[in-house]
Amino acid sequence: MSRDTSGQLPAWARLPRPTTTTLAAVDICRFGTRRDAPTQLLLRKEMYGLVAEACRITRVPWYDCHREDRGDGALFIVPPDVAADHLLDPFANHLTVVLRRYNRLAGPATRLRLRLAVHAGQIHRDEHGVAGPALVHLFRLLDAPAFKKAADSAVADLAMIVSDRLYTDAVEGGGLVNPAAYTSQRVTCKETRARAWIWTPPTH
Known part of the structure; x- marks a missing residue:
């Protein structure tokens, strides 16, 4: 969980009741094939920097988001007053731009390709963090084999999957x-079978 400059949690994150907001998860493609620790650490650092920069450009308050590290990726939940559609085309296009800029100077081992999943729903908190069906659905979308296949075959370095509810x-x-x-796209992952929507950047 992020904190402001006074060391306190953001006010919205301290609310005891469930909160309806927008959830996003980002994952580094083929992270496990980069077997040496220095390369993995570099990729993680660059991923966080690029996502934070894309948030800044999109006017999504990265430092007011709930953030959790996922090893080869990250979860971030935006404050509920941020419009959900900001995390769709605006954020995805900005992340594509900063990714393209980074990859121009990256070598084969340090090139970044990312998968992004976005959903909206209620989050619940306990002493261990956040939970709830919306969070489960978000990661089912991110890990869906059909989405991974689409991301691997995409020309661009970013692919995004959006829940049917949020897209509609x-x-x-x-x-x-x-x-x-x-x-x-129909996606199946574990017990989840759902319709979703896949976005990739324009190729022209």
Whole structure:
């Protein structure tokens, strides 16, 4: 959990009741194939820096997000007053740009390719952290074999998967979403069978 400069948790994160907000998880593709620790540590550092920069450009308050490290990736949950559609096309496009800039100077071993999953729902807290069905669904989307296959075959260095609920709400609400950039996909991962939407950057 992030803290502000006074060392206190953000006010929204201290609320005892469940909070409805937007959840995102990012994962470094093929992280396990980078077998030496220095390379893995470098990739993790760069991933965090690029995600934080993309948040800043998108005006998503990275330092007010709940953040949890996942070894080869990270979970971040934005404050509930941040519009969910900011984490879709705006954030994904900005992350693509900063990734492209980084990869221009990266060698084969340090090139970064990322998968991003975004969902919206209730988060619950206990003494160990955050939990709830929305969190489970987010990681089922991120780990879905169909999404991993789509990300591996994509030309770009970023692929994003969005829950059907969030995508539908954003499109129907006239949010910052270009429906033509998304492809409908049925995903299966463990007990989850759901429709989702996959976004990849334009190739032109």
